[in-house]
Amino acid sequence: MSTITTKDGTEIFYKDWGKGQPIVFSHGWPLSADDWDNQMLFFLAQGFRVIAHDRRGHGRSSQTWTGNEMDTYADDLAALTAALDLKDAIHVGHSTGGGEVARYLGRHGTKRVAKAVLIGAVPPLMLKTAANPGGLPIDVFDGIRAGVAGNRAEFYRDITLPFYGYNRPGAKISEGIRQHWWLQGMMGGIKAHYDCVKAFSETDFTEDLKKIDVPTLVMHGDDDQIVPIDASARMSAELVKGAQLKVYAGLPHGMCATHPDVINADLLAFIKG
Helix, strand or coil, X not given: CCEEECCCCCEEEEEEECCCCEXXXXXXXXXXXXXXXXXXXXXXXXXXXXXXXXXXXCCCCCCCCCCCCHHHHHHHHHHHHHHCCCCCEEEEEECHHHHHHHHHHHHHCCCCEEEXXXXXXXXXXXXXXXXXXXXXXXXXXXXXXXXXXXXXXXHHHHHHHHHXXXXXXXXXXXXXXXXXXXXXXXXXXXXXXXXXXXXXHHCCCHHHHHHCCCCEEEEEECCCCCCCHHHCHHHHHHHCCCCEEEEECCCCCCHHHHCHHHHHHHHHHHHHC
């Protein structure tokens, strides 16, 4: 397996396929690089170099019990881009991965970066606070933690329904997509997954977003039941200078898997534009 070792000894697994301009994919919680299978195959065929890593504690990377927070996630991503000596890269982040990309750009700058894409992403802040009244109450995230700690296997199976909009009337359910999500989740470490809930829900990315100075596309489904659009994408697009916001009517949080043809075409148009 291809891995890098970070300064604290964590092994980060990654895939690196093809030649050409690099596209780096950062996955959501509690998944792995495999969540980008469709996009990686598509962009590989379009002549790009495609790279995706398993966040620490997720997938095939070390099952860490420390460092499961956004600064370290961003530093791990920076270590990967440096080890591969990536230049002119396009960074694409989904959900928690969108937070990882935002913190990476805010913390490490854009000298290696050409463009950024945030898909169903958690910034600027998911948690409801006095300064962020549109966020979700802490009870929501306490419930996720309780599900992870209590019966992770069952909780991960159940959460696929709202994740992909499969709980909506008339939804065409793919059991394969649900099982793929579950398998990715169960590959990771429970401690890292538990800690990551705080990372994705309580990290404020406002200042990171303000620092982004490369062309940025914000993509979000307006029926996202995991990361509601009004407190995330609509606000992020205002904070990133010159960002484009693309809203997908009726699409769920996991729209990269449920509607890959739509998402891939729009990603390609933005990258080539």
